[in-house]
Amino acid sequence: MRIRRALPIAGATAAVAALGLAGAIPAHAAEYTSELKIKGVQYDAPGRDSNKCSGGNTRNEYLTIKNYSKKTKVNLKGYKVRDAVGNTFVFKYNHILEPGDFVRLRGGRGTDSDARNEVYRQNCNFIWNNDKDTIYLYKPNGKPADTHAYTKKANDKDGNGYITYHG
Template sequence: MIIRRTVTAAAATAAVAALALTAAIPAHAAEYSSALKIKGVQYDAPGRDSNKCSGGNTKNEYLTIKNYSKKSKVNLKGYKVRDKAGNTFVFKSNHILEPGDYVHLRGGRGTDSDGKNVVYRQNCNFIWNNDKDTIYLYKPGGKPADIHAYTKKAHDKDGNGYIKYHG
């Protein structure tokens, strides 16, 4: 009987450890079934950070979102981008990405352009932290499309402020 309890206690300890390990896996480790994925992020705009709308460099901070489908177009309207702190941008207009096409979601103010593959957040504040952050991309219904966490030290080996995720 004592041996059984020891085995049962050991099995319970192993189960708790496995559960803790599963809970420790970050959300960004999962792959989501979405044609749209985060291709990369220029999280640290080149130069000295200045979030002034005139003469600042927030437009040089951008997120690249790509349609990885080989056949289907994707309309960005309703997709949401968010950082760990809760700063959010929702694509409010139709912006169609052809298969293999991409868009740069830039900070600052500007004119959105399908031809130049750019959408502006119309906000001069930086969204991505220069040391670490998490990038969330959600489908219009709220389900995750892609999530990536980064730290400058672990993910930006060349120190250029750009991290590539999906090729």
């Protein structure tokens, strides 16, 4: 099991505090009015954890975000993903999700691809804890879009390191 501390992300803590987001969302799963929701998380990358940028497996840890709308396209630019200790990723570029489409937010470094539905955090550190964590998804205006807390014991019955939400 890896133990993780907050990553030094410039301005992330200040931004969270400035938006009043710290502690604003309960630790349990919540339903919000948002087209985008967390579909699932590969919180424990297969294999032995190694956060080396070359040869590590952080790219195999990913969060799947899906557009559950039947008609509305959603631009991910400005959406934020955060964990329980405040590690934050902001979608900085346009990435349009068609209705029913999804994107995988991967750890590690790589080239974002609309065709492969992949966005990379450009950071080789793991973000999700292997034992328990909370995943927060925020809209560009700072309002919550979706939140899920998990524990390996309660939510990963088959022990494969992947948890599905919203089907």
